[in-house]
Amino acid sequence: MKLIQFILLSVFTILALGESVDEKFLDEIEKNGFLYFWEQADPITGQVKDRAFANGSKDDRHVSSIAATGFGLSVLVIAHNRNYFNQSLIEKRVMNTLKFIWENLEGHKGFFYHFVDMKTGKRVWNCELSSIDTAILINGVLTSKEYFVNNEFIKETAMNIYRRVDYKWMLNGQKVLSMGWKPEEGFLKDSWNRYCELMMLVLQAIGSPSHPIPAEYWHSFARDKYKYENYTFITVKSGAPLFVHQFSHAWYDFQGKHDNYADYFHNSVVATKAHKLWMTTEMAQKFPLYDNLFWGVTASDTINGYIAWGGPPIQGPIDGSVVPCATAGSIPFLPFETIAVLKYLKTKYPRSWHRYGFIDAFNPDKNWYNQDVIGIDVGISVLMVENFRTRFIWNTFMKNTHVLKSMEMAGFKRNSGEKKYFKELEFFLIIISVIIINYIN
Template structure:
């Protein structure tokens, strides 16, 4: 890998500090060191946001403008996989593009052109009762089966896309004629998702439906995981809403979701055992639904969602400090576990039995709002001590010092939350946009949420 990281960091550092060697000598030593440290940290945040944004900008599939499912810098791919685009990752990606505007990486007009391409493409792509599939073939817009029976609508991936698009609509809603047309086109996509149809007439939302296999995937979504945003959007829909009973009985398991436990001295707040043998889940559960949904001050009768996510990230940190399996490298500068690549292919990493000795950088970096000091330790380690783990689109997906393993590969769903959650930490941009949506406000109120 080209050693490009240090020059970029130092140039950004010098320019952002705004003083030369001549006047810096007049500053008090402690003050100068403190300002240098703050400036270095800001420069690193700018750099990682820029690089991960580029995954969704320069790295996008050209016909759709959407995010490729994966980008492998070693050019080793599964068969016919280079042009597969991902719905959820692209939902994260449109939010990353908004970050790009605000941070000056691109102009508002450049972003508008890309958003127009994406929205037009989505309007023509395969949909199933309003829901897009997990994967699309980029050049054609036709469904690319995620697995044999997963060849139809994916309501969770659709929710991630809609979350991003609603933030885009809020950003442009008071703009010029072309921008307002984009907002209208997004509203049309939003209103045609048949959330209520995906209940099968029962008190729960189902993840999948296939025109060839019907409901055979049989995945009712309940108990805490990454899917809170799906229920919030389903309740918020102006055209195909679900009732609060579906949230309470399906998602919240008639209240059983609130059966928490204590792990590493902290309450898990909600019940993670529904999907795990261990008391806590992978950290993407603290990210995907909260790219737009602001957990600060967000409460319902089951949880305080800020406490939930802060505790979730902090438990991961404490687990790494404890390092019960004695994995090499774990500690205050290397922590955070989530679903990512591993030595054994894609795997779901989290504290406990699923800990394979793999660190996934997105886990800590996307947790900046919850654990800013601890996440900054990881960012500094990656860029200042282990830059071989960083490439064109930011930190590589995963690595293991125990196994002396990493690959120069990226996944959209792991790169996407990094610039978005860092921006929420820095300015609250995406939280502020998404939470302004009038439909979302009504949906949250209907479900009994207190909001920021």
């Protein structure tokens, strides 16, 4: 009897210590990530640098990504809630950011240019007016609104920014939204006509308080299924980076819900499992470093420049690199496997970790460690870690009445017999403990 009690006590002690270690590690990811969005944003305009040196050293790059700013607003909310920094200064930064977006950020019809000068807000690189990057920015704007409920300026400015977006115009006469527009050329040829990270954009458009698109347009994009071994999931049949299964989920809570086609949270679980299997079997035949503790690629820097790589099916020239935000962005979908990877990477490859957390990508076989971090990759890591830990961004963002309305109009319903999310390891140990106790009795 005493031996059994000792074993049970040991098991739960190990579990508690393991949770403590994981919490400390996950908090480190969030704190370091917050530093990026605090230090690499212009303090006056709030616009976040697209990329920066991983060690935090100064450089003369001045281009902001509006998507990085959208992630940044959400990270500021997390930092304020967790008291990572002076809360008054964080709130002031959010106010400055929203004021600049409303008054100075260059755009057209409420949409904004993908890349802008972080000090002036003016378009750079002859880039497109980006519908999806505007959607990510709006996600951050609405997260701020729902969190700072006692700040009338934030609430009013956030809604003004959202109301100004003319989603109907971005349809360009079609039933699917265009990927963007340029003043020199008009609308881009490509549109959001197939499953990917688009869900947040379409739902924003359906729920718009001023320029809504018809709810039936939710059914207008293709949902192609792909089978890899025993895993079948909706994806881009030609291959897709893992982020397509992550970005919309950073804000929209799809867990325990389904529309006429799928449970998209479960779809991302399956897509992540398939990605892990593909990398640790098929890709491991070419690159032996890939194993259960070394896997995960998504759009990132490579030794040869930026590439949108992923799979299955394979997209891009996989070369043995690993991209930490690929697993970090899937923590809510496959928590224990992904956290184990990240802890291993930090311990085994200390050069992969710097001031802002993990570098964007690295390849030990080629002795290549990226000197940069990329704003959106830091952002997805922080948001998904927080959602796994507390559901905070989900719970905050989903308070928005337009968000709730859009999901209802798109036909989302609760899964029958839904159970609350539980941690698989704890559940397993509880079952084992019950069996042992019953056996004793």
